[in-house]
Amino acid sequence: MKLKPSVIGVILLVVTAAGGYGLYHLGMKNGMNMAGPAGGPPSAAKAQPGGNVDPATGSKVLYWHDPMVPGQKFDKPGKSPFMDMQLVPVYADEVSDDGSVSISPRVQQNLGIRVAEVTSESLAPKVEAVGSIAYNERDVALVQARAAGYLEKLFVRAPLDPVKKGQALAALYVPDWIAAQEEYLAAKRMRGTAPEGLVDASRQRMRLAGMTDEQIRLVAASGRTQPRVTITAPISGVVSELTAREGMTVESGAPLFKLNGVTTVWVNANVPESLAAHVRLGNMVEARTTALPGTVLKGKVSAILPQVDETTRTLNARVEIANPGNNLVPGMFATVNFTPTVRSAALTVPSESVIQTGKRSVVMVLLGEGKFKPAEVEVGIESNGRTEIVKGLEAGQQVVVSGQFLIDSESSLRATETRMGDAGPSTTEAKPVDATHRGQGKIESVGKEEITISHGPIQSVQWPAMTMGFKVPPGTSSYPVAVGDNVNFRFKQTKEGVFEIVDIVKGDHSSMAGMKEDKK
Known part of the structure; x- marks a missing residue:
């Protein structure tokens, strides 16, 4: 049987009306706003059912705001007039007069918030500095000419040549010694007929001419004049300065060689000015250098120079260390670890929990039940990832280790909004519409x-x-x-x-x- 077009139109009209009524009824049942599209301006959005109470959480909503423009508040939800986003509700239980902020366990897990306990432990700062190796200037010998003469032979010809104690350095011919030695030998031959004390007087004259007692004994034993003298090294080390050359004429007291010992060396460590208080004379140190990998050199602080470098703001600590095998030479770099006095009973927290603002130091303290509050602290030394808390915390408190920057920002924002609310309604209102x-x-x-x-x-x-x-x-x-x-x-x-x-x-x-x- 075929239906007439008019009958078909009536059936479609009935079905459409029924479907529309069903959709409208379903929308009203689910709390949908059928008056306009979602995300409209706040003025077009309707209030939540039951007043300003969020049916999802059951918490009272104080107002809605755009986090990018927190000073502007709205009494209804909807789309932000500033950004392409929905307004965010601010609940009454999230705002506290003491500056604390509440965060649900789910949000804490999403933010990755971790806490640690404030503990009391011994703490010693780790003072590490880099320095360069230099000769020990306290182990120096200066070799001079004891009398005027001629330098006939030079056995050490270049600076930095190594020498050993007693090694021959140069041969010197001294004409002035011949007359004194001849007089001594003549007095000695006339011992029975010469006046009393003539031998002693001639011996004293040789001493005044610059001869040593050993050279005088050599003249007496050989019975011949000894116009040449061999100059030897008084210590083992290296020739740091060489001013002598073969054939030159030297005067009495002229410097010929400067010898530096190498059994010990100095490390001139550049200690930062902020850590200078932890370095003391006599402190034991450990030094390491790439020239001796795996070797730890022991030493102590022998001097702290009373001057700060104006460019690097460092203090020069002179460290004396042993030089095994004479392998350490000037110019090498070395890393020095100082061992300062260990402090006891110091409150410490993980260094990453401290927020440094430049003017103050802040940590986020867990109050319990998901509440956090910023606490201003006074910090001390830092060592091995732990920071000393001089003032502001007590042992056993819990501080936030990760995510504290987000909590601190939220706490500051909430405190600001609370102060704005206490100041009166004029501070929270928007600027006049005609501006x-x-x-x-x-x-x-x-x-x-x-x-x-x-x-x-x-x-x-x-x-x-x-x-x-x-x-x-x-x-x-x-x-x-x-x-x-x-x-x-x-x-x-x-x-x-x-x-x-x-x-x-x-x-x-x-x-x-x-x-x-x-x-x-």
């Missing part, structure tokens, strides 16, 4: 109801540089701008919280002068 603001930017898109502009920072509303849409006033046909134009514009905030264009012109900053003055 206008100026901006500069570039047109991204032009529509009938909205113009999107990428603008720079706007100080009057404390906005950073960003891209956002501005409403076109009702009844405005168009503006003489196009996509890509650089523009100067003025805008204001309407009663509904929407930012609306007042006027807009193309051009650089100088064209702002052509705009109308702001309304007072």
Whole structure:
């Protein structure tokens, strides 16, 4: 049987009406807003069922806000007029007068928040410095000519040549010794007939000429004059300075060689000025150098120079260490670990839990039941990942080790909002709707109801540089701008919280002068 078109139309109309009623009834049952699309402006959004109480959590909602513009509050949920996002509710149980902040266990897990206990333990700062090796200037011998003469032979010919104690360095011919020695030998031969004391007087004359007792005994034993003398090394080491050359004439007291011992060396360690208080004379140290991998050299602080380098802000600590095998030579770099006095009964926390702001140090303390509160502390020394707490905490308290920056930011924001609320309603209200603001930017898109502009920072509303849409006033046909134009514009905030264009012109900053003055 075929149905007439009129009958088919009636059936479709009945089905459509029934379906529409069912959808409407289902929407009202589930709390859907059928009056308009979701995400509309706050003024168009309806309040939550049961007043300002979130049915999902059962908590009372104080207000809604945009986290990017926390000073602006709204009494209804909806889409932010500042950013392309939904407003965020602020619950009554999250705001505390003491600056604490509550975070649910689920959010704590998502943020990766970890806590650690404040403990009391012995703590010693780790003082490490880098220095260079130098000769021990306390182990130096200077070899001079004891009498005027001629340098006939030089056995050590180059600086930094190694020498041993007693090794021959040079041979010197001294003509002035011949007369004194001849007189001594003659007095000795006339011992029976010469006046008493003549031999002793001639021996004293040889001493005054610069001869040593050993050389005088050699003259007496051989019975011959000894005009040549061999100069030997008084210590083992290296020739750090050489001023003698073969054939030269030398005067009495002229320096010929400077010898440096190498059994011990110095490490001139550059200790930072901030750690200088932990370095003391006599402190035992450990030194390491790449020239001797795996070898730990023991030593002690022999001197702390009373001068700070103005460029590096370091103090020079002179460390004396042994030189096994004479392998350490000047110029090598060495790392020195000082061992300062160990402190006892110091409260410590993990160093990563301390937030350094430049003017103060803050840690986030766990109060229990998901509540956290910032605490200002006074820190001391730091060693092995632990920081000493001089003031501000007690043993057994729990501090946040990770995620503390997010908690600190949220706590500061909540405290600021609480103070704003206590100051009176005038501090939380938005600026008058007739106040206008100026901006500069570039047109991204032009529509009938909205113009999107990428603008720079706007100080009057404390906005950073960003891209956002501005409403076109009702009844405005168009503006003489196009996509890509650089523009100067003025805008204001309407009663509904929407930012609306007042006027807009193309051009650089100088064209702002052509705009109308702001309304007072």
